[in-house]
Structure formats: C-alpha cells, structure tokens
Amino acid sequence: MKAAVYKGKEAIIIEEVAMPTLEDGEVLLEIEACNVCGTDLRTYRHGDKKIIPPRILGHEFCGRVVESRSKDTDIKVGDRVLMYIVLSCGECRYCKAGRENLCQSRTTMSYHLDGAFAPFMKVPAKAVRRRQLFKVSEELPAGHLSLAEPLGCVINAHGRGRLEVGLKDKVAIIGAGPIGVMHALVSRYQGAQQVDMFDVMQARLDKATTFDIDHTVKAEKEGSHLERAQELTDGLGYDVVIVAVSVAQAQADALEIAGKAGRVEFFGGLPKTNPFATLNTNHLHYKELRISGSYSEKMSDFQAATALVQKKDFPADKIVTHTLPLGSITEAFTLMESGEALKVSMNPNL
Ligand SMILES: [Zn+2]
Ligand SMILES: [Zn+2]
Structure with a gap:
C-alpha cells in the first residue's frame, strides 16, 4: 500500500x-x-x-x-x-x-x-x-466524523469544573484555528452569553465569522486588541479566556483580558525549544484568576465528542x-x- x-x-x-x-x-x-x-x-x-x-x-x-x-x-x-x-x-x-x-x-x-x-x-x-x-x-462524511478526536481534547479542557462556562459568561478565545472554533462551539453549547475570537491573522478571523461568534478582534503588536477587549466587556474583562494557539504572548494577553474571578485555559503547549512565557502574575493575585492546562483527552471525552459530531x-x-x-x-x-x-x-x- x-x-x-x-x-x-x-x-x-x-x-x-x-x-x-x-x-x-x-x-x-x-x-x-x-x-x-x-x-x-x-x-x-x-x-x-x-x-x-x-x-x-x-x-x-x-x-x-x-x-x-x-x-x-x-x-x-x-x-x-x-x-x-x-x-x-x-x-x-x-x-x-x-x-x-x-x-x-x-x-x-x-x-x-x-x-x-x-x-x-x-x-x-x-x-x-x-x-x-x-x-x-x-x-x-468520514472527514466530519474524524473531528471527534480534537473535539474530545476540547471537551477535556472544559471538563472537571475548570472553566465552568455558563449563561452569564463572556468568553474570549485567542486563536481562530479549528481548535479555537471548537472551543467557541463548546462554550456556546454550555450557554455562554458572548463568545469573541482573537487572532493575528485576518484570514482566520474572516473564517471564524461564519460560526456563531459575536465579535472578532485582530491582535496587533501595539496592543489595541487589549483595549478592544475592555470595550467588549464593559470594562470588566472576560469571565473565561481560552488560549488556543502556541504563542507565549497570547498566554500573557489572556491574563490581561481576563476579568475578576476569571478562568483561563492554556490549551496546548508552547514550542519545546522555548516553552517560557513572561506573565504578569499580579493579575492572578488581584483578580483571583484560575489558570488550567489540559493535555489530550479521556475516553469519556472522546465518547462525548463522537456523539456530538x-x-x-x-x-x-x-x-x-x-x-x-x-x-x-x-x-x-x-x-x-x-x-x-x-x-x-x-x-x-x-
Ligand atoms: Zn490531533
Ligand atoms: Zn496508566
């Protein structure tokens, strides 16, 4: 073969x-x-x-x-x-x-x-x-069904009471790739009030608008997206921020745009050659943030994803x-x- x-x-x-x-x-x-x-x-x-x-x-x-x-x-x-x-x-x-x-x-x-x-x-x-x-x-189609594998990883990240997305929550997703889009879908299924998508690439944001997403925001070097995040959340910041991209700056941004009592998920890792990020940990302190990570999926997540697709x-x-x-x-x-x-x-x- x-x-x-x-x-x-x-x-x-x-x-x-x-x-x-x-x-x-x-x-x-x-x-x-x-x-x-x-x-x-x-x-x-x-x-x-x-x-x-x-x-x-x-x-x-x-x-x-x-x-x-x-x-x-x-x-x-x-x-x-x-x-x-x-x-x-x-x-x-x-x-x-x-x-x-x-x-x-x-x-x-x-x-x-x-x-x-x-x-x-x-x-x-x-x-x-x-x-x-x-x-x-x-x-x-077989290609559609095959989405169960990455979707299971997304479900694992939302599991065990970590992100607790609910009806009152505004969710930001950094990274508008397929994983980011599936995080948006799962957040929506859980009832999120608002789901916004951030990315550095306009082409990806344009694709994201075809899904059930409230706002797309282009991330810029000078940080205009951080101000936009405040505007979109009445100056309060997001309840849930999910980083769906392997970029240290995105992890730092997540702590900036998270609101008080926010939950932050670092989905996926950074490149193994340089897995370090500079984070303002005072955000954790003053805003009482919770950060979680997730890796792969449990069989129960895969089962849930298999049903969902x-x-x-x-x-x-x-x-x-x-x-x-x-x-x-x-x-x-x-x-x-x-x-x-x-x-x-x-x-x-x-
Ligand atoms: Zn995979
Ligand atoms: Zn074992």
Whole structure:
C-alpha cells in the first residue's frame, strides 16, 4: 500500500510500504479519512522527540473494519468506526483515577505505533479489548466524523469544573484555528452569553465569522486588541479566556483580558525549544484568576465528542474546509499555515 511516511524534519514521503498483518486480537481498518492535526504540522516542521522515524503519522481518522482477529469485541467486519487513540496501562495511579490521558506509561497511535495517513491501519489488541472502537453513522462524511478526536481534547479542557462556562459568561478565545472554533462551539453549547475570537491573522478571523461568534478582534503588536477587549466587556474583562494557539504572548494577553474571578485555559503547549512565557502574575493575585492546562483527552471525552459530531447542528462542514488526496499532504500543511484552511482532511482513496 502507498502511505505517507514521516522520515524526519521536513520529510514526509509517499512510498510503498507492506500491508499490516494481524496478530491475535487485532483489527484492520481501511481508512476513509485522516484529518491533519496541528501536531502533525509541528512534527513535520520541527520534529518530535517522541516520534522515531520512519513512522506513519495521522491520528484523527475514521475507517471501516475489513478484517478482525478479535473474539472479545462486538465490533464486526464492515463496521465503520472511530478510535480512541490513547493506549494506557490501566494500572497506574492516573489510570485508576479515570484519567488515562495522564497515564504514566501511555503510548499513542501515530506516535509510538503507525497512524492513519495510509489506506490501512491496524488497531492494537489492547485497544480492541478495551472497547476503544466506536461504531458511527454511515450517513456522514468520514472527514466530519474524524473531528471527534480534537473535539474530545476540547471537551477535556472544559471538563472537571475548570472553566465552568455558563449563561452569564463572556468568553474570549485567542486563536481562530479549528481548535479555537471548537472551543467557541463548546462554550456556546454550555450557554455562554458572548463568545469573541482573537487572532493575528485576518484570514482566520474572516473564517471564524461564519460560526456563531459575536465579535472578532485582530491582535496587533501595539496592543489595541487589549483595549478592544475592555470595550467588549464593559470594562470588566472576560469571565473565561481560552488560549488556543502556541504563542507565549497570547498566554500573557489572556491574563490581561481576563476579568475578576476569571478562568483561563492554556490549551496546548508552547514550542519545546522555548516553552517560557513572561506573565504578569499580579493579575492572578488581584483578580483571583484560575489558570488550567489540559493535555489530550479521556475516553469519556472522546465518547462525548463522537456523539456530538453526529448531531445535526454540529457544523463539521464548515470546519473541514479542504479534502485532499493523501499524496498532497505537504500542500495541506501550507494551507494550514496560510490560514486559508481550517481543518484539512486527507483521503487515501482519492
Ligand atoms: Zn490531533
Ligand atoms: Zn496508566
């Protein structure tokens, strides 16, 4: 089969690789779509210590079971499925506390095992046994369903009473990419009174206006967006600020535009080569702010996301802006960087 193989920084090569062969307990998926994640782009541009090439990337996928060597699952050949991609130990303190995303010895599809930028991918026996495959609708496009993976991460960030978005809340989201848009949607589902989007790129803000967003604000070096934030919140600042971009300045801005008793979420990390931000921590003190972080998702988040992407009003068609053949993966990266694309879906059958 022809797969997109990551060979190292700036090198993803389309080449012939062997068809995966199944061991006992494993399942083979024929991949219908695999969406490109910001982390795929980051790995391509900068490399990732956790990923040892050659490796097939791609972890936001939807596929059909074409072969099964598992007896202990209700998943059958012919089923169309999504997969929860975290392979946790089930034994450590965090797994036992139901926080398998924080597992001490977790491995992940496309990091430690081959992912889905390929026509076929095999599902490890452990994941099959633990019911990590979820049957999905035949009606919806595979690229739309594949949004469940990043959406689950967004739901994890909103979980455990951290952001507590409610009817009285004004929410600011910094970063108008697909993750920012999904944070806006989830905030809205939770009843947010006002949802505003900040970004440095006008092209991204223009896209964001097609969603249910109250105001878009272009972030400028001289800080005019900070004043605009005050105007949009009657001088009080936002109740919830979500940073959905890997930029230190955005984290600093978040503390500026948060209001008293505000909740701030740093979604995603900064570049590993320079993960430091200069923050005015007096904002934490005087405004009694709460800052949270989040990493990946729990299986319950993925389950919730799987249900949500299949709901009629979920605007998946506006989030997935491009569908390309697998061979055009580097083109997908360019589209993401220019702000022209929100989510790009790769189709190995085109
Ligand atoms: Zn992802
Ligand atoms: Zn564990």
